[in-house]
Amino acid sequence: LKNAGIHELDHHYLPQHKLINLLHHNFRYEFDTKLLGSTGAIAEFWNVISQNDPIIVKLKADHPNYKSCCIPIVIHGDGAPCTNNHTLDTISFESLLAKRSVDTCCSTLDYIFYISGVFTQTMIDATGDLDGTSTAMWKPIVHSLTACYRGLWPDASPNGDAYPENSLNHKKLVEGLHWQVVVLWFLGC
Numbered sequence: 001l002k003n004a005g006i007h008e009l010d011h012h013y014l015p016q017h018k019l020i021n022l023l024h025h026n027f028r029y030e031f032d033t034k035l036l037g038s039t040g041a042i043a044e045f046w047n048v049i050s051q052n053d054p055i056i057v058k059l060k061a062d063h064p065n066y067k068s069c070c071i072p073i074v075i076h077g078d079g080a081p082c083t084n085n086h087t088l089d090t091i092s093f094e095s096l097l098a099k100r101s102v103d104t105c106c107s108t109l110d111y112i113f114y115i116s117g118v119f120t121q122t123m124i125d126a127t128g129d130l131d132g133t134s135t136a137m138w139k140p141i142v143h144s145l146t147a148c149y150r151g152l153w154p155d156a157s158p159n160g161d162a163y164p165e166n167s168l169n170h171k172k173l174v175e176g177l178h179w180q181v182v183v184l185w186f187l188g189c
Contacts, residue, residue, distance in 0.1 A: 012116070013115055013116035013137075013140055013141060013144075014113075014114060014115055014116070015140065015143075015144040016093065016113070016115065016141075016144045016145060016148055016181065017144045017147040017148050017153065017154070017177060018144070019113060020035065020148065020177070020179070020181060021153075021172075021177055023035065024177075024179065033098065033099045034095060034098050034099075034110070034111050034113075035071050035095040035097065035098065036071065036095070036097055037095065037097030037098055037099050038097075038099055041097040042067060042068060042069070042070065042071065042097060043067045043068065045072055045096065045097060046066060046067045046070070046072075047067070055182075059182060062149075063151075066182075069151070069179055070181070070182045071095055071097060071179060071181045071182065072095070072096040072097065072182050073093045073094060073095050073096065073181050073182065074093065074094055074096060075091065075092075075093050075115075075145075076091070076092050076093065076094070076112070077089065077090070077091045077092075078090060079120060085121070086119050086120070086121055087119065087120040087121070088117050088118070088119055088120070089117060089118055089119075089120050090114065090115075090116070090117040091115040091116045091117070091141065092112045092113055092114050092115055093112075093113050093115060094111050094112045094113060095111070098111040115141055116137065116141060118137060139158050140158040143157075143158035144158075145181070147177070148177070148181035149181065149182060151176060151177045151179060152173075152176055152177060153169065153172040153173050153175060153176065153177060154169070155173055157169075
């Protein structure tokens with residue numbers, strides 16, 4: 001913390017491409033309900049968005065079949081006091097297609113996927129500036145979101161290092177992700 005001196009620590013996060021890939025392959029019901037929503041929801045969603053919207057123009061160029069495979073998500077960042085002296089800033093995402101109804105008796109928390117969190121009081125770099133910590137915190141998240149958008153497993157780490165040949169990341173390169181995720185809105189960031 002601030003008065004404990006400046007220490008560089010690894011920042012942990014849950015890579016979105018790995019989480020969504022795990023849901024797709026191992027927890028298909030959760031993938032279908034919490035990301036895809038009801039049958040036909042992807043096309044229905046994209047059909048109500050103006051086709052002249054700059055986001056859609058780029059999306060159509062990058063993914064001609066976007067109405068069948070691009071899952072729209074929202075990224076949300078928020079801080080909340082969790083002790084008398086500390087605030088936890090969290091980043092999460094959710095699908096705009098998730099099945100929600102009064103009948104399901106589910107909390108919003110059932111549809112929000114945690115990405116990362118950090119105590120605000122620890123976000124200071126050696127120069128006393130918060131920007132360096134924020135940039136470092138977002139780098140792996142943007143890296144993972146880029147993989148989601150491309151629909152391909154990242155070919156290198158967030159720092160650009162090639163994955164070792166015997167690693168799971170290297171083996172996944174040939175598989176692809178079988179879906180794309182498109183970030184449409186940022187809330188509270």
